[in-house]
Amino acid sequence: MTRSGGDFQPRPLKRLFTANQCWTSFLDAGGLRDIEVEAVTKMLACGTRILGVKEYNCDKPECPHVRYVTNSCGSRACPSCGKKATDLWIATQLNRLPDCDWVHLVFTLPDTLWPVFESNRWLLNDVCRLAVENLLYAGSDAQWNENSR
Structure with a gap:
């Protein structure tokens, strides 16, 4: 084909x-x-076919056409x-974010901490939440807030 x-x-x-x-x-x-x-x-x-198949037949009894459609995961x-799902998420985020040239932050961890997070991945959620809270706290200070000047 x-x-x-x-x-x-x-x-x-x-x-x-x-x-x-x-x-x-x-x-x-x-x-x-x-x-x-x-x-x-x-x-x-x-x-x-592992996930199943749907069979679609023509409504006309004399029509021999059949289409099989496999299910998705x-x-x-x-x-x-x-x-x-990704496209919908991106559209939602674009509606939430301010209209500016750059909206990008990078949060890194020292490589010495990676073994801790490799065996306790759920801790990454807490670390990211704390990073966000700190950024929001620092950003709420009028000295750091460009929009309040």
Whole structure:
């Protein structure tokens, strides 16, 4: 099947994971979190018969045409299913953010702390929340607030 003069290659990320037993090698090596395994497993099953198939028939009894459509995984980590959720999230954020050239902050942790967060990932939520609270506190001071001058 061709599309726009080239070969049609559906779900290229799926091919990347399945080529040369790549995903199987990662699983065998261990060290992956359950949520990572679940996300990739859903993505690999997306659009296959594993998740089920819908059958669509023509309304005319004499028409022999049947179309089968495979179900999607609905995972936000899936490049096919997650795009819609990502686009909606971006639209929401653009409506919430001020109209300015740059809205970008980078919060970094020293590499010596990464082992702590690797085994306690839930702590990252607390650290990010504290970083935001500190930025909001510093930004509320009139000396730091450009809009109040």
